[in-house]
Amino acid sequence: MEPLELSVILDAALDVFQEHGFHGATVREIARRVGMTVPALYYHHENKESLLAALLELxxxxxxxxxxxxxxxxxxxxxxxxxNVIEAIVLYVTCRTRLAIIDAELRYLSPRARRRYAARRKVVENVLTEVIEAGSAEGVFTVSDPAETSRALLGMCQSIARWYRPGDRLKPADVASRYVDIALQTVGAQPS
Structure with missing residues (x-):
C-alpha cells in the first residue's frame, strides 16, 4: 500500500491523538509539532474536533x-x-494502523460530525453485508443473519489495530490471509 499522504497538520494531529488520545491531546501540542502558532493552526482547522473528524473521514x-x-x-x-473484501479491510487496518486505531476516539465527535463519519464508515459494512447476503442466497454461505455476521466480522477486523504493530514479525499479508480463513469459516465456506 502506498504511503499515507497527510498534511503536516493532520500528520502531527494523528501522532498526538495516538500518543495521548483525543481527550489528552492539545491544539497547542499539535501546533508546536508543526512549528506554528495556535491561531495559525485555527486558520486551517476550526478546532481539535475538526482535526479528528478530518482524520476519521479520510x-x-x-x-x-x-x-x-x-x-x-x-x-x-x-x-x-x-x-477480497475481508482482505481489503485487514490490509487497510494493518497498513493504516495509525488511522485505524483512532476510530475509538469517534465518541468525542459532536452528533453532527459523528453522523457524517458513520455514513462514510457504513459503506464498508454495506458492501460486506451485500456480499454475504448474495452468497447466502446463492448457497455459497450458510449464514442466518448476514447483517449481524457482517458486524461481527468488522468488529473482529477492526480490533486488529489494537494489537498489530507495523514491523512485527507478521506482515499485513500474513494477517490478511489468516483473517480471510477465519472469516470464510464464519460464513460456512471453505478456506483456501
Whole structure:
C-alpha cells in the first residue's frame, strides 16, 4: 500500500491523538509539532474536533473505496468476492494502523460530525453485508443473519489495530490471509 499522504497538520494531529488520545491531546501540542502558532493552526482547522473528524473521514473514505474495488474485482464469484473484501479491510487496518486505531476516539465527535463519519464508515459494512447476503442466497454461505455476521466480522477486523504493530514479525499479508480463513469459516465456506 502506498504511503499515507497527510498534511503536516493532520500528520502531527494523528501522532498526538495516538500518543495521548483525543481527550489528552492539545491544539497547542499539535501546533508546536508543526512549528506554528495556535491561531495559525485555527486558520486551517476550526478546532481539535475538526482535526479528528478530518482524520476519521479520510480513513473511512479510503477503506470504503478499497473495499468497493475489492468487491468489484471478483463480482462473479461470491467466495472470492468475500475473501477480497475481508482482505481489503485487514490490509487497510494493518497498513493504516495509525488511522485505524483512532476510530475509538469517534465518541468525542459532536452528533453532527459523528453522523457524517458513520455514513462514510457504513459503506464498508454495506458492501460486506451485500456480499454475504448474495452468497447466502446463492448457497455459497450458510449464514442466518448476514447483517449481524457482517458486524461481527468488522468488529473482529477492526480490533486488529489494537494489537498489530507495523514491523512485527507478521506482515499485513500474513494477517490478511489468516483473517480471510477465519472469516470464510464464519460464513460456512471453505478456506483456501
Amino acid at each position: 480513513g473511512a473514505e479510503e477503506a470504503a473505496w478499497r473495499v468497493r474495488a475489492a468487491a468489484d474485482e471478483a463480482a462473479g464469484r461470491r467466495d472470492l468476492q468475500f475473501a
